[in-house]
Amino acid sequence: xxxxxxxxxxxxxxxxxxxxxxxxxxxxxxxxxxxxxxxxxxxxxxxxxxxxxxxxxxxxxxxxxxxxxxxxxxxxxxxxxxxxxxxxxxxxxxxxxxxxxxxxxxxxxxxxxxxxxxxxxxxxxxxxxxxxxxxxxxxxxxxxxxxxxxxxxxxxxxxxxxxxxxxxxxxxxxxxxxxxxxxxxxxxxxxxxxxxxxxxxxxxxxxxxxxxxxxxxxxxxxxxxxxxxxxxxxxxxxxxxxxxxxxxxxxxxxxxxxxxxxxxxxxxxxxxxxxxxxxxxxxxxxxxxxxxxxxxxxxxxxxxxxxxxxxxxxxxxxxxxxxxxx
Numbered sequence: 001x002x003x004x005x006x007x008x009x010x011x012x013x014x015x016x017x018x019x020x021x022x023x024x025x026x027x028x029x030x031x032x033x034x035x036x037x038x039x040x041x042x043x044x045x046x047x048x049x050x051x052x053x054x055x056x057x058x059x060x061x062x063x064x065x066x067x068x069x070x071x072x073x074x075x076x077x078x079x080x081x082x083x084x085x086x087x088x089x090x091x092x093x094x095x096x097x098x099x100x101x102x103x104x105x106x107x108x109x110x111x112x113x114x115x116x117x118x119x120x121x122x123x124x125x126x127x128x129x130x131x132x133x134x135x136x137x138x139x140x141x142x143x144x145x146x147x148x149x150x151x152x153x154x155x156x157x158x159x160x161x162x163x164x165x166x167x168x169x170x171x172x173x174x175x176x177x178x179x180x181x182x183x184x185x186x187x188x189x190x191x192x193x194x195x196x197x198x199x200x201x202x203x204x205x206x207x208x209x210x211x212x213x214x215x216x217x218x219x220x221x222x223x224x225x226x227x228x229x230x231x232x233x234x235x236x237x238x239x240x241x242x243x244x245x246x247x248x249x250x251x252x253x254x255x256x257x258x259x260x261x262x263x264x265x266x267x268x269x270x271x272x273x274x275x276x277x278x279x280x281x282x283x284x285x286x287x288x289x290x291x292x293x294x295x296x297x298x299x300x301x302x303x304x305x306x307x308x309x310x311x312x313x314x315x316x317x318x319x320x321x322x323x324x325x326x
Contacts, residue, residue: 015264015265015266015278015281015282015285016277016281018281018285019281019284019285019288022285022288022289022292023288026288026291026292029292029296030292030295030296032295033291033292033295038291040172040173040176041291042287042288042290042291043173043176043179043287044173044175044176044241045287045290045291046283046284046286046287046290047173047175047176047178047179047237048175048234048237048238048241048254049234049254049257049258049261049283049286050179050182050183050261050280050283051178051179051182051230051233051234051237052069052070052073052230052231052234052254052255052257052258053257053258053259053261053262053265053279053282053283054182054183054186054230054276054279055069055226055227055228055229055230055231055258056069056227056230056255056258056259056262057186057190057262057265057267057274057276057279058189058190058199058223058226058227059131059223059224059227060259060262060263060267060268060269060271060274061199061200061203061223061267061268061271061272061273061274062199062202062203062219062220062223062271063202063203063206063269063270063271063272064124064131064220064223064224065131065132065135065259065269066117066131066135066224066227066228066231066255067132067135067136067138067139067255068116068117068120068135068138068139068142068228068231068255069227069228069230069231069234069251069254069255069258070139070143070231070251070252070253070254070255071138071139071140071141071142071143071146071251072113072116072117072138072139072142072228072231072232072235072251073231073232073234073235073238073250073251073254074142074143074146074235074245074246074247074248074249074250074251074252075112075116075142075143075145075146075149075235075247076109076110076112076113076231076232076235076236077109077146077154077235077236077238077239077245077250077251078146078149078150078154078245078246078247078250079108079109079112079149080105080106080108080109080161080235080236080239080245081105081154081155081157081161081239081244081245082094082097082098082149082150082154082245083097083098083099083100083105083108084098084099084100084102084105084157084158084160084161085098085099085154085156085157086099086156086158087099089156091152091155091156093150093154099158101160102158102160102161102163103160105161106161106236109232109235109236110229110232110233110236112232113228113229113230113231113232113233113235114225114228114229114232116138116142116228116232117224117225117226117227117228117229117231118221118224118225118228120134120135120137120138120224121220121221121222121223121224121225122217122221124220124224125216125217125218125220125221126217139255143247143248146247146248146250147247147248149247150247151247153244153245153246153247154239154244154245154246155243155244157239157240157243157244157245161239161240162239162240162241162243163240164178164236164237164240165236165237165238165239165240165241165242166240166241166243175237175240175241178233178237182230182233183276183280186276187276189226190274190276191276195219195222198214198215198219199219199223200272200274201214201272202214202216202219202220202271203271203272203273204271204272205272231251234251234254235250235251238250238251256307256311257286257307259311260282260286260307260310260311260314261279261282261283261285261286262274262279262282263282263311263314263315264281264282264285264286264310264311264314265278265279265280265281265282265283266278266279266282267279269315286307286310289303289306289307289310290303293306
């Protein structure tokens with residue numbers, strides 16, 4: 001009986017045990033890794049990708065995917081940043097507009113994100129176009145739109161706009177606090193709301209969900225609206241953290257990290273299976289990998305190879321697990 005309980009505990013918490021093992025190994029190789037300053041650096045760097053992962057988790061849970069999040073983050077970032085540039089700034093992108101209050105720019109940016117997600121969510125829900133194709137097209141449209149909007153990075157942003165991305169309270173980065181709040185909100189949506197239950201049902205079997213009275217189309221629209229909301233928030237944080245919004249590079253390839261974090265965290269690409277605590281562990285594992293490789297001065301290309309292998313192995317293990325259940 002005791003052996004069975006231990007086996008069940010290990011199976012349930014395997015990803016956290018892997019994370020702990022990785023931290024111990026990296027700390028031995030690089031003693032400076034296990035320090036408060038490095039921990040804050042790691043969490044600050046992964047907060048934006050983590051917020052994106054909280055969004056894309058819902059898309060994968062519904063048996064879909066969202067490839068737009070990096071590009072939509074850039075589009076939201078350049079639009080909102082252009083609206084808060086000081087009126088006397090020589091290189092102001094919109095010389096005859098604004099500046100508007102930073103809080104209003106944030107609200108507008110989040111609203112744009114929700115609208116974008118709802119739009120391609122509706123395309124997915126009502127046309128039955130595969131989410132991969134629909135969001136790949138939306139990704140190209142969003143990135144191109146950002147580049148058409150401005151050819152150059154939008155800079156000279158006020159401190160009020162940058163606060164959530166770059167400020168510190170008592171030495172603690174505000175961006176990490178935003179990440180923690182988003183974790184709590186996501187956990188509540190996933191486990192304590194009808195919306196979360198509907199997403200599980202749609203991902204598990206959309207036809208059975210429809211028979212049970214769930215509005216599948218509405219649920220999918222809300223899924224992609226939430227995913228794009230997270231992307232918009234990430235874009236605003238990226239602009240705040242760096243002090244500029246770059247149409248070409250803001251959020252570039254961030255969707256890969258978000259997908260990797262959600263996948264490593266146990267969100268099944270077969271739909272219907274996800275744990276928010278697992279996604280959190282996935283984010284931290286990728287953060288440890290990134291941080292360790294940087295500290296060891298490993299080439300960026302090798303970092304991407306490691307991430308790619310992590311995604312492939314995680315999906316392979318997920319497919320094997322589902323095959324055994326079948």
